Amino acid sequence: MASVYTYDDSKSLAHDLADYILSKQDKALEKGKRFNIAVSGGSLLKALNSGLIQDPEFQKKVQWSHWHVYFCDERIVALENEDSNYGAFKKLVLDPLLETDGALGPTCYAINESLVGLSENDRLAAEYESLLPEQFDLILLGCGPDGHTCSLFPGKTHEYLLQETNKRVAWCHSSPKPPADRITFTLPTLQSAEALCFVAEGASKQPILERIFEGHDTSLPAGLVTENYQSCVSWFVDQAAVKGVSVKKETYSKK
Secondary structure (H helix, E strand, O other), X not given: OOEEXXXXXXXXXXXXXXXXXXXXXXXXXXXXXXXXXXXXXXXXXXXXXXXXXXXXXXXXXXXXXXXXXXXXXXXXXXXXXXXXXXXXXXXXXXXXXXXXXXXXXXXXXXXXHHHOOOOOHHHHHHHHHHHXXXXXXXXXXXXXXOOOEOOEOOOHHHHHHHOOOOOOEEEEOOOXXXXXOEEEEOHHHHHOOOOEEEEEOOHHHHHXXXXXXXXXXXXXXHHHHHHHOHXXXXXXXXXXXXXXXXXXXXXXXXX
8 A cells, every 4th residue: 555644734744755755865875876866846846945955854864966856747948937847946956955065966857948949849758758767766746636746637638648658758738737838757657666755735635635545546647656556655745635534644754
């Protein structure tokens, strides 16, 4: 079964999420010289800032120079655009690191900005796929109020993305949330990861988490990932997101 860790507030969630991430970092670096991690956008990045950069318990434990950071999905916009996941990561993680004495930042892999706006979206996705490692040590995921994760959306319009078995990165067109054009990891990329971790906070997520945890609803991409890959899936949620939902109320602790 997937592990679900529940918290009273964002700060305590971010603290334990950081502890979880560092356990994956240490495990990866025991085997090699790099930690391959992929991140999503949204509120997840605020949790990374709080737990990995602002929390003094973990500041010195993050081996940033060994991190290789990729993006689970990306809006096909310029990197400085406010909709860019890379841009949000830069603002909340990379820029604060520059203010830390002696801190070496991670190696980040952004989309080829020169292809933005040229109607070369399949090529852009293929180029990004060529950058990916064979396997990720950790993929950090979000969950939208509609049950989407990465830019894998529910419904007929986007079922082609869930049916993809060859491409590891695909062009998502006609996104129900703007911008319309994105690239996204596909299920084969998620399936091959060592660990998958969802972060979801707020009452707006409660109806969808009820469908995932109680209804085992695989029509929702986040539910599909949770059900199919549950042995490597963890969720970090707050109380509001799982109010009234039948999940074991526990917090993360290193094993």
